[in-house]
Amino acid sequence: MTRRYARLRRQVVVATAVGALVVPGAGGAATALPYPATAAAQTPSPSPAGDEVRELTPAVQRQLDQAVRRVMRQANVPGLTVGVWTPDKGRYVKSFGVADRATGEPMRPDLYMRIGSETKTFTVTAVLELVDEGRIGLDDTIDKYVDGVPNGNRITLRQLAGMRSGLFNYSADDDFYKALTSDPRRPFTPRQLLDYAFRHPVLFQPGEKFFYCNTNLILLGLVVEKAGGQPLRDYIQEHVLDPAGLKDTLFPAGNEFPEPHAQGYTDQTASGRVEDTAEWNPSWAWAAGAMISTLEDLRVWARTVATGELPDGRRLISPATQKQRLTTPPTPIPGTGYGLGIFNVQGWIGHNGSLPGYESLTIHLPSAQTTVVVVLNTDINHQNQEPSTLFGDAITTIISPDHVFDLPAEPAAR
Template sequence: MRRFRAVPAIAAASLVLTTLCAGTLPEGRAADVDAATAERLDGAITAAMKKAGIPGVGVGLWFEGGGSYERAFGTADTATGQAMKTGLHTRIGSVTKTFTITAVLQLVDQGRLRLDAPVLQYLRGPLAEQLKRVAGADAVTIRQLADMRSGLFNYTADTAWLAELQADPNRTYTPEQLLGVAFKHPMDFSAGAKWEYSNTNTVLLGVLVEQLSGRSLADYLRDHVLEPVGLADTALPKGAEIPSPYAHGYTTFSPGGASVDASSWNPSWAWAAGAMTSTLDDLHTWVPALTGGRTAGGGPLLKPGTQAERMRALPTGYPGVGYGLGIAEVNGWVGHNGELPGYETVAAELPQDHVVLVVIVNSDEDRDQDDGSLSTLIGRTVTEIATPDHVWSLPAEAQPDATPDATPSGG
């Protein structure tokens, strides 16, 4: 969901759109929304891509009992001209938060955590000692970390750290290093006073999952979230790896603002808040599991009461945007968006109509366009046609996500 920018945007370098076509269908499949709607969607998406200079887009729209629309547009690799395809892997940015918070809520179900207990009741080791030195942090609860109301400083808003990342995007960061950056700053406000998006919250919760489960976050997610839901093409990488075949991602978050291929950059700086990889079809499977709290076999992913707590979206201060426990509500759509240098994603459901939307974009070069992000542009373009009463629309200043864009950003 949203990016919070700390400084004005650097002007994005021009990106040549090499292969913009009307859209390719997944192999062996066909769009089964009516032909007129599919044609309107094809035309609108293609026009939006051309106007914004987007290299490649994957879009999936699935209606329960009412058809689907699954298309790929443009180019996955501008160096080779490889076409975008719906089956390519991508980096999903802050959609990762939905997985990490699911793990946290499973620990709540197991009695290892209490949502309204202070995080310092559970945190151990040097990080606990560092956090104790942050005035007011003793009042921060697990719930406030999950619903972005902790007040803890967002490490991706630290300009010195951002300059370091921009200079060397292949560097490996540990969660301890990331939280160390955050804990050097005072809290932005008293715990629970308001809503403010912060990657620090989710990284800290990822550390708790590891400490309480005795396993790496990647392994815990694989065994307790990904496999039960049936997500064979989704993972939290240990380093910069992304499974093949994948879409190359293009960004201007580089020295001088030049457009570069960021697909091999190390996303460890985002870890539990934004480092996962997935595919269009896996995200299609994940969204109903996320919003319904069920596994692939129909069993509970979370207890019903815990799932209800997750889904209770509170106001954020931005019209039409609410936020629950690692999940957002945007004009009736429930899910999350994500951004990482080179990649943007939307994964959401319109629960009352049982419609799932997934958008994948292999660029974050928004060029100051009015929607604030390319994924929001495509999401709005699709929903204006498919679900005109519920348009995916986020103001540029209220797009919850966890990543620096082409500028120093708070995520």
Template sequence: MGRHRLRTALLAAALVAAAAAPALTGPAVAAPVPRTAVTLGAAHEPPYAAELTKNLLAHMQRLRIPGAIVSVTTPRAGTWTTALGTRDLTTGEPIRTDDHMRVGSITKTFTGTIVLQLVQEGRLSLDDPVAKYRKGVPNGRRITVRQLLQMTSGLFNYSEDLGFNERLDQDPTAEWTPEELLDIAFRHPVYFPPGTAFHYSNTNTVLLGLIAEQLTRQPLAKLYERRIFRPLGLRDTSYHPSTTFPRPHPAGYQFISNVDSLTAPVLTGKDAAWADWSAGNPYDVTGANASWASAAGAAVSTVDDLRRWAPALATGTLLDARTQRERLTFVPTSDAPGAPAYGLAIADILGFIGHDGQIPGFTSFMGYDPARRATIVVLANLNQSPDGTAPANELTKEIIAELFPS
């Protein structure tokens, strides 16, 4: 991708398959060290709050995370929600617990739920071939709806296409249709025969979104609202495949990586901004267009709504028991110790059932542990730290290590 050799691609569950696209908007701004916390929810802070807050702030400083919202619910201590750091690096305004954020691949849990509802209504089957609903899909006669949901279809992930990433770099506000995204994916050979391996691919979920719209003759935004958001009272959750999303919201930030300074000794104009970014200052990418994420990642939510959605998702509130059992049939994502397992548009991450997300400017995690009846939600207004890690996931690991060490 030219002399800058951008590390781009996957809108993904970062603990499942990480990396984010480098949408470029706004000026580079220096990141102050987050120092304050605002706690809301419980009448009294739980015993763990002070120590956990100190450790989370230390992680934020190390990982250059401008702001984060954290919520932990346990049977014994109730719900503790805290806002840490800043929502705007220019003004230093504190981040707020009611801020809206893009939630990236958590969107997949909404799309997957819609598809599973259609399954239990008899409008399609998990074992139907994709070719029954969509022509032109490579291996479409052999790939099933189940394999799309489970990321075992083998379909190429359009987010890994070089030309796609180059266009994102050049014009982060560009509008994409789902059909354009699938066209990119289908020009590539499949990764493997259907059902023989796991590869996280946004193509699967974009395809599922189109199938859901085709069967219901309703747009995805309306399906989400009518079938999920309204029944569960998720008033601040919505679908925004565009450059804008509801307020209040923080600015979303992104670092660039892998700038080749040896091949670019003299930088002027736009290149000077790249140099500033590589020197350690993140860019404001709040206005990047999320249409390229589509049904795989263009939703927006708040910490309170995700705190409700996580247990509803994990326990099958919107599905019957049989369909929920299908959803919670997991496959390994890798052979690495402690690697997540993946079900039907849902993940088991260190015992927490849910999903995470990564999109320019933002990372997210939500999960519910049925054994502990515990919920964790973390939202951060940075999509990737300079060391390549996903901010929300790193903060989540700290919470699990401190509060749920077993």
């Protein structure tokens, strides 16, 4: 198996070793302020109504600037935006590099970005809302909602959301890989994705162990549609995005991408050459990774996912259900647990995302009420490590040395 193929097949699943979550970044015109060597643009993001805006100290900002630029150079990242928000020390919002290599347009905090597997936090939130309403149960088996699932009479919704189903990951199927890379703009239906998975035997019995798998989320998306009585994108809009006030987050029907957005760059191509990906169709990721958001929306969403609370103090998820969500059994990754659609990495709660051309990391540290969001316009690994993970490690080493987002590099693919 080539390293290139091994990487692509886990895209949108957030590489088994990474954790982050989805938090929103909203728009607002950005003023580009060039920085030496990195063409960085810095624009303060809007603060919540009534909050006093305070920046991190100049000394900490310099440390973060240096760390981000160092990782950019090492990993050859075209552009990214970083947001750090902490109530006692202030905030840090900066963009670095370019959004488009062809035009030299700088990255800005208000750009729309594809967020890959952070979509999972939205899909699972929709599931948990239906649980709170009594319309489904976490211990229901999937055969109650979807026919033809291997072991469907034994796999529960809880095991799907917690990545413990034992199902084969459709994005690891050879024919799927060929279909996607031969025409990245083609649409896929959820049933087509499941067909790629179900032609393979189960990998292990339900609940036996942790295995990150996009197939699980496709099934949960179909559960939401059946129990919620709406297409998944409409249910998420009405029941998740609107209540959370996420006006710049969307679940696209196809390859639509609102302006302004960054161009994305990937080597996950049939030829192996780096290509632009903004016009590629993310329908192949659907409930597992098709969504789009902004830095400010992700900031809001990060805390909502970690606490179950909306910005206005109302709850999106009940305390009892949120407690189940935050129960994060250990994974094979040291210091990392995975609950119901979320990672816990050294205390940081959330998810990351990786889609050809884009990566993101959205995490919240409840003990310090601190949020970190990173969005970037490449998914090309550096020494077998996803760049979003490298930025997460570098940033948290500075702002939370007792809670470092330190995920190990993936073993080389064989």
